[in-house]
Amino acid sequence: MFLDEIDKALLGGEFGESARRAMRLLLPYGEILGAQRFIDIASAHIDSCLYHGRSGLDFVRYLQEGDGRVRVRTTLNVTAFDLEQPELSRVPGEAVRIQRDMVDAYLSLGCLPTMTCAPYQQAQRPGFGEHVAWAESNAIVFANSALGARTDRYGDFTDICAALAGRVPAAGLHLDENRLPVLLLDVPGPDETDLERDLYFAALGYLLGEIAGSRVAAITGAPLDTNEDELKAIGAAAASSGGVALFHLVGVTPEAPTLADLPGGSVAHRKRISKIDLAAAADRLCPAEVGEAVAALCLGTPHFSLAEFRDLAGRVDGWQPAPGVDLIVSTSRTIAEQVRGAPWAASLRSVGVTLISDTCTYLVPTAIRSDGIIVTPSAKYAHYAHGNTGRRTALMSLARCLRCAASGQVVP
């Protein structure tokens, strides 16, 4: 790889030992990716802070050598439990201690205590065309697709190294040529399907990931008023069933005002999606049988936005869950604070919603009182939760989730 003066200085230790160690990892990483050179980044989002074992702490301690500081604005992804309410998650004491030490170490490097998988819901976020180094699959696909920022698939170890160096290899989705679609999906609009609107976006994303794998796709036919929370749902689902890190929703996402704005779009492999395909994708994530007991409704995978809370507050006004059924919403600290004190959120308090921050309920077993299936409108949750937590889960529209939670059993 060609090294600029700054890269040589970083490798030579002129920016301290932390930055030197970071760069020593980024250099072979860049070579494997086939990069020619390094480029500057404007921000980083770190997933290495999530506990997977003692080695995660050993690694960040290794990078702390020599009083290192991140060189760009750096946010933290979720941890294994709510740092202020650890009792809500079932995590062994040793893991709790190590996870806390890890967070402290990342904060000492200058990372911000956001602990959210949705850094794009924070006030400050990447601009169009800006290079960033984001980890966490749903954040990556959102930054690239919804914001038009440019991040490759950063993850454990490369994310914090990029933050300490302020540099990344010019590879993958940082480059124009890799952002063009190689696949074009024609989809029906939600009104042309039998799915409710939220389930439509979950199913669309899940099918996108299954079809595209890790390729870039453009989608035509989706509603032009698709909002950010709906883009979040598509991306999170597509990054769960596949490795999608960028998609273009023609007429909605910023790199694709029209199909003609995507030079590859005209030659891309074209595939028509039917309403039956979408319904089948939703069904694959819904193993529930009518009549079986419901234990909980889990929301906020990825983290619930303020707009989603406002919508939920309206829906649960005058609604009650069946006895023993938990309603748990994962969100960031920032948004939880706004919700806790808000007059419009009184209905959430009166139905006993549990707000959980710093983590997500699909990662580790959550303190849920009853046995039974968990219902969720999140395809990402439905994809991962059973494997991670041992609890059966079923994807359905939020409206149906609420009907199930109110009756204590799965209803059509």
Add this chain to the structure above:
Amino acid sequence: MSESLILHGECLLPGETSAPVVRLSAPLSLWGGFSLEDGTVCDVNHPDYGSRLAGRVLVMPGGRGSSSSSSVLLESARLGTHPRALVLAGRDPILVVGALVAAELYRVSIPVIRLSPGDLERASTGGFARVFSRPESAFIELGGKNSEFGIK
């Protein structure tokens, strides 16, 4: 096995080792798919569920893309349940990064080489392999004299 077979590939991370081979027929996400406790495949949906990876030359098409797999590989190196080498069909940066950090933090060497998908299929579970990975030359030697590998 008396004849040895040498398959040349690309060095993704240098190192040398000899160990029994385990070849997976499908990509495996180490995150959620590999048990750190006993070093086996724990993804119930994976065709090689239950296969032991610890102490083996792990031959597989790839890693399925979850970046947490870097952490899982590193943690396995800390616990000693890691594969001895990785032989992959692609230039998987996630696994290479995990192996690179394992060498840096714990002095555990997990060489990584890339083979063509066709050559990958020629390695079979139960055989033995010597992995030699240097920037100038990288290969996996299959079979050969078992005594050379110290395993009956």
